[in-house]
Amino acid sequence: MITLTSSNPATGGTFVARHEGRVVFVRGSAPGETVVARLLEDPDDAADARFWRAEAVEVLEASPDRVPSVWPEAGTDGVGGADWAHIALPAQRRIATEVLQDLLSRAHVESFPVEDAQVEPAPHDGEGLAWRTRVRFAVDEQGHVGMRGWRSHDVRPVGEDPLSVPAITALDVPSWTPPAGTEAIDVVGTSTGAAAVVVVGRTLDPASLVIPDSWGQASVSVQNSSGLHPVRGDGLVRERVADREFRVSQTGFWQSHREAATLLSDVVAGDLDVRPGDHVWDLYGGVGLFAASAARAAGEGGEVVTVEGNARASALAAENLADLPAARAERGDCLAWVRTAVRAGTRPDLVVLDPPRAGAGAELIRELTAATRRRIVYVSCEPSTLARDLAVAERHGWRIADLRAFDLFPHTHHIESVAVLEPAS
Numbered sequence: 145m146i147t148l149t150s151s152n153p154a155t156g157g158t159f160v161a162r163h164e165g166r167v168v169f170v171r172g173s174a175p176g177e178t179v180v181a182r183l184l185e186d187p188d189d190a191a192d193a194r195f196w197r198a199e200a201v202e203v204l205e206a207s208p209d210r211v212p213s214v215w216p217e218a219g220t221d222g223v224g225g226a227d228w229a230h231i232a233l234p235a236q237r238r239i240a241t242e243v244l245q246d247l248l249s250r251a252h253v254e255s256f257p258v259e260d261a262q263v264e265p266a267p268h269d270g271e272g273l274a275w276r277t278r279v280r281f282a283v284d285e286q287g288h289v290g291m292r293g294w295r296s297h298d299v300r301p302v303g304e305d306p307l308s309v310p311a312i313t314a315l316d317v318p319s320w321t322p323p324a325g326t327e328a329i330d331v332v333g334t335s336t337g338a339a340a341v342v343v344v345g346r347t348l349d350p351a352s353l354v355i356p357d358s359w360g361q362a363s364v365s366v367q368n369s370s371g372l373h374p375v376r377g378d379g380l381v382r383e384r385v386a387d388r389e390f391r392v393s394q395t396g397f398w399q400s401h402r403e404a405a406t407l408l409s410d411v412v413a414g415d416l417d418v419r420p421g422d423h424v425w426d427l428y429g430g431v432g433l434f435a436a437s438a439a440r441a442a443g444e445g446g447e448v449v450t451v452e453g454n455a456r457a458s459a460l461a462a463e464n465l466a467d468l469p470a471a472r473a474e475r476g477d478c479l480a481w482v483r484t485a486v487r488a489g490t491r492p493d494l495v496v497l498d499p500p501r502a503g504a505g506a507e508l509i510r511e512l513t514a515a516t517r518r519r520i521v522y523v524s525c526e527p528s529t530l531a532r533d534l535a536v537a538e539r540h541g542w543r544i545a546d547l548r549a550f551d552l553f554p555h556t557h558h559i560e561s562v563a564v565l566e567p568a569s
Contacts, residue, residue, distance in 0.1 A: 145180055147179070151175070172200035200220060240551065253544065261547050261549060276312070278332055323345075330342040341365075392457075401552040415562065415564045418438045419441070426495075430461065438496070450473050492515065541567060543565070545566045
């Protein structure tokens with residue numbers, strides 16, 4: 145146990161403190177407060193480490209930003225996934241803004257005023273509660289259902305879980321005793337109807353699963369070593385954005401926040417500003433969310449190609465976009481696909497990309513800045529890799545025309561950003 149005073153925020157949801165000159169990243173603290181913290185490393189084993197990690201166990205001098213936690217089970221020795229539940233929501237957004245601005249500055253982004261990068265709340269999200277539509281529960285060897293601790297494999301009690309949508313909490317999954325061999329339980333709260341539950345275990349037999357009455361009409365599947373096996377339903381969920389429905393695999397990617405898909409679809413459509421006849425690439429396109437609005441705007445004389453590496457998502461994108469003549473879906477690695485298209489002499493007018501946390505990377509950014517005629521819209525869930533990639537784009541003669549950030553993961557350190565890139569001259 146050591147006594148620490150936290151200062152500025154760090155990436156990953158922790159706060160920086162110092163102990164005898166060594167940097168310590170503290171979870172469960174807040175700016176400017178003094179805490180007693182437990183080291184997560186053995187000081188003798190980590191004597192030569194550049195930094196230590198610690199978790200606050202007692203507050204000695206509270207920060208003005210500290211409030212009663214909205215999820216006490218996410219505190220010390222609690223579940224992960226709500227590392228800022230003890231910080232006032234406006235302060236969370238201020239702190240996330242500081243982190244974003246610091247990352248942009250460290251990456252030497254120059255074409256956009258760093259102070260203009262501000263984290264905005266999602267629409268209709270005053271308290272940051274009941275927003276999460278995708279949840280993974282963990283199961284320990286004794287069959288207890290809970291969630292993993294922060295940087296831990298331990299399964300810990302969930303409590304009331306104020307962040308999940310009511311369709312998920314109503315199932316009361318933590319009170320269920322799963323069959324032997326269950327490793328995790330994924331739950332999806334959809335925008336169109338009943339929830340979906342996927343029971344995960346490499347050796348599970350779908351035929352042996354008994355669905356509890358408390359799950360009502362929820363769709364249920366088993367994910368084992370041979371794939372996804374629907375037990376009730378077809379293994380898909382339906383998500384609605386404006387007047388359009390998207391079919392998504394129960395284990396596939398979709399934005400977690402209940403408002404995120406609509407918000408990001410509107411923002412990206414406005415930023416792309418697709419004109420009739422435009423040629424658009426939608427990279428890491430998932431099931432076709434951004435491609436749909438782009439294809440409508442491009443019309444029959446345009447072309448929108450959505451590229452996705454996951455075979456199931458790519459097939460569903462083709463189905464979701466089948467009524468739009470301008471759209472087509474292709475499966476492939478995005479960098480390899482872009483290189484092939486460029487060698488064939490294809491140049492898009494516009495590009496939208498929504499890569500995973502690892503970001504697009506320098507090679508893809510270089511290819512896109514060389515090939516794209518008008519504009520690139522970059523959607524990111526990881527500000528550190530976004531800042532890195534934006535700096536690469538600047539070095540290749542592009543500028544950041546706009547950058548917006550959204551608090552789509554309230555009570556956590558995660559943020560979603562949308563950057564607009566255009567040729568500098």
